[in-house]
Amino acid sequence: MSDSETKYTLTLNEEQARILIRALDLYSRIGIGQFEEVAQVYDRGLKLDLTTRDRIRAGLNIAKVEAGHPVNGSYGIHNEKVDDEFRVAYDLQKVVRHRLAWDHQPQGGMGVHFDTPDQSGSQPLATIVKV
Numbered sequence: 001m002s003d004s005e006t007k008y009t010l011t012l013n014e015e016q017a018r019i020l021i022r023a024l025d026l027y028s029r030i031g032i033g034q035f036e037e038v039a040q041v042y043d044r045g046l047k048l049d050l051t052t053r054d055r056i057r058a059g060l061n062i063a064k065v066e067a068g069h070p071v072n073g074s075y076g077i078h079n080e081k082v083d084d085e086f087r088v089a090y091d092l093q094k095v096v097r098h099r100l101a102w103d104h105q106p107q108g109g110m111g112v113h114f115d116t117p118d119q120s121g122s123q124p125l126a127t128i129v130k131v
Helices: 014-031 036-046 050-066 084-104
Strands: none
Touching (some): 014 036, 036 050
């Protein structure tokens, strides 16, 4: 059996699923060049002072440019310059957030969380079931 045929089951509680969504979102955003998202994670968690926040953002802007991204822009997830791994992470995020959205509002709602996930990466979409 090849790596792509091997299957795994992961059981999460709702808070763990939310953290997984945030982690996958951050990873896929970094992959498309939204390095500034890292600063927001630190700012949210540590309540940084303005000077520290600005220094972190400046360092991330340098890293962003060094990685080939414009300071004030990023690639779209489907851009040919984006590695497939980031697309797969984005797909995983969409599948998990879709499940949580429908679990919270079985009648449905407005917003992308309720849209049936589409495949962006090379891997088939993951499946998730409520247990």
